[in-house]
Amino acid sequence: MDASTTPPAQAAVDPVELLADPYAVYSRLREAGPVHRFTGTDGLPAWLVTRYEDVRQALADPRLSLDKAHAKPGGYHGFALPPALDANLLNMDPPDHTRVRRLVSQAFTPRRTALLREPVRRTADALLDAIEPLGRTDLIASYAAPLPITVICELLGVAEEDRPDFRGWTDALVAPDPARPERAREAVRSLLAFFAALLTRKRAEPAEDLLSAMIAVRDEEDRLSEDELMSLAFLILFAGYENTVHLIGNATLALLLDPAQLAALRDDPARIGAAVEELARYDGPAPLAIRRFPTQDVTIGGVTVPAGETVLLSLAAAHRDPRRFPEPDRLDLGRDTTGHLALGHGIHYCLGAPLARLETEVALTALLARLPGLELDVPAETLRRRPSMRTRGLLELPVRF
Template sequence: MDLADDLSTRPYDVYRELRTTSPVHRVAGTDGRPAWLVTRYDDVRAALADPRLSLDKAHAREGNYRGLALPPALDANLLNMDPPDHTRLRRLVGRAFTPRRVEQLRTPIRATADRLLDALGTHGTTDLVTAYAAPLPITVICELLGIPESRRRDFRSWSNVLVAPDPSRPQVAKEAFAGMLGFLAELLVHKRSSPADDLLSDLIAVRDADDDRLTEDELMSLAFLILFAGYENTVQLIGNAVLALLENPDQMALLRQDPARIADAVEEFARFEGPALLAIRRFPTQDLEIGGTVIPAGDTVLLSLSAANRDPNRFPDPDRVDLGRDATGHLALGHGIHYCLGAPLARAETEIALTALLDRFENLEFAGADPQWRPSMRARGLTALPVHYSRATPAP
């Protein structure tokens, strides 16, 4: 099966077919190399928490799909690590994303959302990804890390390339990696000479005070992962949620009538159309049985978060958006020790983004013929979200 093409064009049709025939399938990754794809909720959830499935590429056998190849300076990140290194690094950055810390960020996030909506005026047509869903999270994560506004446009262009690299144009991805590396290296030099009250300055202080706690490559890789994942996951979650509302006007009306539903609504949007089709690839450290299939040690295992979240055995009538549904237990942001570190922040940004948008515009309609999705086997995000919008009363 050509997984990359199928998932780019009709992921949920494909997953429905796969779940029906077997829990586990042999597939080909973007480079044509083989992997095992797991599609049913119970199997995916159990595998996400199974310590025998390693994220460390040292456990991968030659000849299997290995995912995106990163330069060594960016490779020492949490998505390639197991305990104890994973535990050590996660502890260092975890305090920046605690629910308490995120609550303190809600006011500035709402201010950023209002500023972006102010720029749209009272009515018109716009690409909501470019004008709103993308600049909101990039502003939040860059301010958290202490990245100057003048460099944020560069990062966004590199990120757009890396989240869906074109196999026919490998030089473009190489240039994006080179740009990102140079940017982060310059930023670390600047932060060392002029530290500030931001997460990156804090991590540099840890690195320079105690080399045993954080290597230079780990510092660079952490900065890259926090920046990249903090932006990409959230812009996709916001854009996908807005599209779900536009395509389900009855659910939009329900949320307008009862704004207190917003937290539960975000969980349903994440279940229905989460920011990732697949979890990061894993490698069994021993022969392992999943869904009745024995997977040899070192083979590549792909866990489909989106297939699990549309499994009717866990979520009845799963292809329908239902804000009255109990969507707790969805796997859109992972499960187990690799659960998304920035999940509290992504949830808060999405809640605020949707609330501000519905508060501001009384009329909001999709202005495109069909949604245009990024050509990616892993990420699930829109390339654009054209909308017509208007409001009946001035913004507060």
């Protein structure tokens, strides 16, 4: 981050354009300057960081806090959740973050994730068994959404008959309907009641699942509090579903719109690991990293951001920065994607990154193997996306095969 300072650029952003084509908006801002005063689609002010090197450094800067206690009133804060859902890693700094992440890491191990590969494959095959005879389907509703929900519920230990409408709840939180504000409040109440009952049941009848392991884990006399347990269960469900469904949907669409890259992956399925990294860079589910609040005045890209104001780090702009990725608007499954930021950077690197990669690799491999001739069933320009600057995801993906 630069030592000298310059006046910030004031970003003129059309909310409709931002939701329709964030890459065009963020690219224009990135070339106009590294840091902008910015008003989001909700009308709240923030500082937007757009260039790869600045975004990468800021992701790991300890002066940029995730704790809303450091935020000034009036800026963009993200979700307003009760303490029982808010005491998670996305709102914590060290030492609390260090303590909680260490405890969760003892339960959410690489071995536990690796053991999910076969269950993920079985789930994908079962969903495709139902899809295959149809000849056409909405891939979001029939595949990209139910796959991660099933996997997360198995990971947490939620029985199939006890799985409520998680998608409805997350939709109500991420993209609230201005005409029905009560839906978000109802979703929060439902989530609280669901996780409270689930924790009670797991304490009474522990099993070989992540939630039981999180209840049992301790580090000497330290263990997760009730609010931390419920908040982390919510985070695993929310992030594990929300990000993965959109990564699978966006990746599938990107491949359908680029027949040469799709054919290359079909010809060499062993490239799937590298392909998922490029697809996450090219059109990831999170245009913005989780909001941050400077604990002191911080200079980013030559612009001083006052303490307590909201900083938004644009992953979408960073991933299309030609200073880091040549021809960034081109999908290239052979690209060196080292250093992409889709899963974070620094101490807040996504704890569930291995699971997100595993699910997307398995989902795409099975999809391409089972549905030959897969193509869009509607013009690409008619596809609708979730109306949110927080996430980039399709509401539906009609295909034929």
